[in-house]
Amino acid sequence: MKRISVLISACLISSALSxxxxxxxxxxxxxxxxxxxxxxxxxxxxxxxxxxxDGAADTYLSYSFIExxxxxxxxxxxxxxxxxxxxxxxxxxxxxxxTSERSPDYNFIDIGSQGYLEEGALxxxxxxxxxxxxxxxxxxxxxxxxxxxAENIQDQLKQEKNWPDIFQFFPPDPMPYSDHxxxxxxxxxxxxxxxxxxxxxRDEEDFQVFMIKTENPEEVREMLAKYLxxxxxxxxxxxxxxxxxxxxxxxxxxxxxGNTLAGIxxxxxxxxxxxxxxxxxDRL
Amino acid sequence: xxxxxNRRFFLKSSILxxxxxxxxxxxxxxxxxxxxxxxxxxxxxxxxxITRILGKTGIExxxxxxxxxxxxxxxLVKAALKAxxxxxxxxxxxxxxxNEQMLGEVFKDxxxxxxxxxxxxxxxxxxxxxxxxxxxxxxxFLEKLDISLGRLKMDHVDMLYSxxxxxxxxxxxxxxxxxxxxxxxxxxxxxxxxxxxxxxxEVILAAIETGVIDVILTAIxxxxxxxxxxxxxIAGAAEKGIGIIGMKNLAGGYLDEEKxxxxxxxxxxxxxxxxxxxxxxxxxxxxxxxxxxxxxLLTDITMKPEELNSLELASAEIGLYCQxxxxxxxxCKKSLPIPEIMRAYMYAYGYANMEQAYTTLVDNNVPVNPCxxxxxxxxxxxxxxxxxxxxSRITRLKDxxxxxxx
Numbered sequence: 001m002k003r004i005s006v007l008i009s010a011c012l013i014s015s016a017l018s019x020x021x022x023x024x025x026x027x028x029x030x031x032x033x034x035x036x037x038x039x040x041x042x043x044x045x046x047x048x049x050x051x052x053x054d055g056a057a058d059t060y061l062s063y064s065f066i067e068x069x070x071x072x073x074x075x076x077x078x079x080x081x082x083x084x085x086x087x088x089x090x091x092x093x094x095x096x097x098x099t100s101e102r103s104p105d106y107n108f109i110d111i112g113s114q115g116y117l118e119e120g121a122l123x124x125x126x127x128x129x130x131x132x133x134x135x136x137x138x139x140x141x142x143x144x145x146x147x148x149x150a151e152n153i154q155d156q157l158k159q160e161k162n163w164p165d166i167f168q169f170f171p172p173d174p175m176p177y178s179d180h181x182x183x184x185x186x187x188x189x190x191x192x193x194x195x196x197x198x199x200x201x202r203d204e205e206d207f208q209v210f211m212i213k214t215e216n217p218e219e220v221r222e223m224l225a226k227y228l229x230x231x232x233x234x235x236x237x238x239x240x241x242x243x244x245x246x247x248x249x250x251x252x253x254x255x256x257x258g259n260t261l262a263g264i265x266x267x268x269x270x271x272x273x274x275x276x277x278x279x280x281x282d283r284l
Numbered sequence: 285x286x287x288x289x290n291r292r293f294f295l296k297s298s299i300l301x302x303x304x305x306x307x308x309x310x311x312x313x314x315x316x317x318x319x320x321x322x323x324x325x326x327x328x329x330x331x332x333x334i335t336r337i338l339g340k341t342g343i344e345x346x347x348x349x350x351x352x353x354x355x356x357x358x359x360l361v362k363a364a365l366k367a368x369x370x371x372x373x374x375x376x377x378x379x380x381x382x383n384e385q386m387l388g389e390v391f392k393d394x395x396x397x398x399x400x401x402x403x404x405x406x407x408x409x410x411x412x413x414x415x416x417x418x419x420x421x422x423x424x425f426l427e428k429l430d431i432s433l434g435r436l437k438m439d440h441v442d443m444l445y446s447x448x449x450x451x452x453x454x455x456x457x458x459x460x461x462x463x464x465x466x467x468x469x470x471x472x473x474x475x476x477x478x479x480x481x482x483x484x485x486e487v488i489l490a491a492i493e494t495g496v497i498d499v500i501l502t503a504i505x506x507x508x509x510x511x512x513x514x515x516x517x518i519a520g521a522a523e524k525g526i527g528i529i530g531m532k533n534l535a536g537g538y539l540d541e542e543k544x545x546x547x548x549x550x551x552x553x554x555x556x557x558x559x560x561x562x563x564x565x566x567x568x569x570x571x572x573x574x575x576x577x578x579x580x581l582l583t584d585i586t587m588k589p590e591e592l593n594s595l596e597l598a599s600a601e602i603g604l605y606c607q608x609x610x611x612x613x614x615x616c617k618k619s620l621p622i623p624e625i626m627r628a629y630m631y632a633y634g635y636a637n638m639e640q641a642y643t644t645l646v647d648n649n650v651p652v653n654p655c656x657x658x659x660x661x662x663x664x665x666x667x668x669x670x671x672x673x674x675x676s677r678i679t680r681l682k683d684x685x686x687x688x689x690x
Contacts (some may be wrong), residue, residue: 037400042538045627045630047630051482053377053406054375054377054406054447054448054479054481054629055353055375055378055447055448055479055531056353056375056377056378056379056406058353058354058568059353059354059378059379060510062354068642083462100356101379101380101386102380103381105380118462182356184570185357185570185571187357187359187576188322188357188359188570188571188572189571189572189573190571246435248359248360248363249357249359250359258664259300260686
């Protein structure tokens with residue numbers, strides 16, 4: 001009986017976190033005029049993602065990868081396009097894996113919540129799906145094919161063009177395409193997780209701002225308490241500003257307010273630091 | 285190999301490990317390719333770092349290296365370097381190149397000859413159904429190497445691997461072998477090799493046959509069914525002077541479905557290092573705590589009795605996941621879709637995804653506790669899963685009202 005109740009509890013928790021409809025390969029991949037669609041019968045799950053992407057799978061698993069569906073599109077001109085749909089447990093996790101593979105140098109295009117087109121590859125964030133489209137063909141037609149298939153996939157998936165709300169509380173003018181999400185082991189500590197980060201550059205000083213927002217204030221207070229304990233600081237956890245003397249990552253200024261822990265990393269210019277601390281205190 | 289036989293091999297290996305433990309750290313130094321050195325910036329009272337020679341490459345490496353694949357904090361890499369770790373392993377595809385980029389930033393001001401860097405480039409994209417599509421030309425492979433070197437801010441790597449070789453056929457991919465030997469001649473890599481985590485013995489034997497492979501990065505751990513064959517293949521490669529590096533030593537990392545019982549990481553790595561043919565291992569630590577724990581392996585790789593016990597217990601644990609071999613299917617009197625039910629079990633107990641588990645059961649028309657009126661279960665799982673028990677546990681999910689799940 002106890003096991004059943006645990007199971008039901010797990011169901012309730014899981015349902016709040018997981019995707020709201022049932023994925024099915026036949027409805028994930030649209031028929032596209034002029035293209036022959038071949039669905040891949042094999043669906044990759046966490047236990048066998050290694051078979052396809054080798055060691056890169058570990059990063060996907062750290063963002064609660066659920067499953068991967070694949071399909072191929074071929075046209076009469078001899079162009080073959082492969083589509084990979086990586087589904088993760090939450091939008092934030094999908095955002096996290098997408099941004100972990102993104103570079104600000106890429107050629108960004110208007111697709112999904114965000115996406116980019118490179119030679120032979122078009123990747124984009126589309127709700128719970130991280131969509132990766134590739135071709136071994138070269139030339140303009142091949143590149144146009146990537147866009148054509150991507151637009152059809154986007155239409156088919158019918159996902160909202162989300163972006164994590166928390167970034168609206170960040171200081172203005174982050175470095176372009178620097179916003180990202182670390183699901184686990186933020187700063188190299190198991191007790192810090194679910195962190196949103198953006199890079200900033202001011203007067204030749206490069207630094208980062210992060211925010212962790214938890215369901216309840218106790219959770220984020222516990223994170224701060226563990227961080228202070230690790231740094232061997234006996235400060236009492238309360239709302240306000242702390243400077244953590246992290247032996248590995250250097251001094252880190254953090255602000256605790258409600259259920260949010262925000263911080264500034266790698267900023268050595270005192271005036272800039274104070275300005276951003278002030279901003280975060282006002283904004284949270 | 286049967287579970288019983290596998291266990292016997294494990295115990296045999298454990299006894300060898302125990303013998304090594306009795307001989308203390310110094311015993312390891314009796315191996316020809318083992319040396320000791322002082323940790324960086326430490327005084328004479330500090331224990332010496334255990335090093336081994338990587339086959340015919342002559343590279344001397346600490347027994348502990350770092351698989352950087354999941355590390356996104358440059359300070360973690362810096363801490364590892366400062367602690368005495370010398371070899372860092374990455375790949376062209378990790379985080380779509382951001383992993384190499386991060387290493388390039390970390391090492392840009394570090395003397396190049398003080399570190400040993402390896403990267404991996406795939407022989408081609410995986411094709412439909414995951415089958416290898418040996419599609420890269422020599423030029424495409426070399427182009428990717430140039431991109432990797434640019435990210436790493438280096439003019440060469442120390443080891444260049446063909447990434448994820450899983451068959452003899454892939455090993456003999458002429459375009460890749462040609463590309464790697466060309467890169468070596470051009471000075472873009474000092475040595476060439478491959479990484480493998482599937483059909484390793486077959487791949488290693490094929491690598492020996494090529495006559496050009498310097499280093500093999502192989503999955504190796506105490507839970508592999510084919511460990512005896514792998515150990516033999518490794519010995520054959522070592523005899524030919526091929527350097528061997530171990531990866532995937534933690535066998536998944538956890539003993540239990542709830543991920544509450546982590547495998548004893550130090551013990552698992554030590555177990556691999558009892559084979560003197562393994563020069564070093566590349567655990568992928570991602571926290572400073574994990575780094576600190578693993579750092580003990582720099583100076584002590586002797587197996588303690590309690591570590592042996594922990595691995596023996598772990599080896600006896602039955603794995604969580606069905607491999608979908610389908611060998612069970614003919615034996616089931618009710619023709620149940622057992623691999624699919626086991627997949628549902630994995631969703632529920634492995635990934636806490638009840639909705640996916642429920643959907644899998646519904647899609648496959650699996651009733652609640654279908655085994656209840658079946659006497660003796662005739663199904664024998666090749667992985668020794670208790671099939672009927674797992675079916676009983678997971679199919680109860682269908683009794684839960686759907687509104688609680690989706």
